[in-house]
Amino acid sequence: MESNAVLLESKSSPINLLNEMHQLRLLGHLCDVTVSVEYQGVRAEFVAHKAVLAATSKFFKEVFLNEKGMDGPRTNVFLNEVQVADFASFLEFVYTAKVEVEEDRVQRMLEIAEKLKCLDLSETCFQLKKQMLESVLLELQNFSESQNSEEESTTQPSILLESKAAAVAEADQADCLLDPPDSPVDRSSNGMSPEMPATKSKEKM
Secondary structure: OOOOOOOOOOOOHHHHHHHHHHHHHHHOOOOOEEEEEEEOOEEEEEEEOHHHHHHHOHHHHHHHHHOOOOOOOOEEEEEEOOOHHHHHHHHHHHHHOOOOOOHHHHHHHHHHHHHOOOHHHHHHHHHHHHHHHHHHHHHHHHHHHHHHHHHHHHHHHHHHHHHHHHHHHHHHHHHHHHOOOOOOOOOOOOOOOOHHHHHHHHHHO
């Protein structure tokens, strides 16, 4: 009787593998390549593992697959026009899948990713640059909205004053319509209204 196949999959294994390879590199264990980096007179050497570099960088993969023979226990690779700090960050990224850099270095990290043909680092830099651009655009939008609200608040008092003046003028016009000026016909010669004599005559009776 055949049994059903089941999948054994570890979620933590890739992370554990990276962490272990990172520790081996930091301790210099089982490293089989030395990368010499030089930029404007500043030079440094980094030891690493061919398998890790070849798996994360097409540049190193081509170098290692095309090498004719070993120079010794370790292969030496020379990189010019790459800053020491940038390559150190590159190594940390390929061994840990993350690295912390200053904002003004993101563009340089993107350039080294393209130079070394590291697709994962290129995509990460592109995503980060997109987020930074969106953040700047959002700040500009908020600043513009705050400026507009300030301008509106400064113009509102004058608008209120104008509306109040218009209301007062309308009230004056209404009063004039309700109380028209007395015409000469409405008043008698002695300046009293026509109803007054009738009232007095009633009082006499």
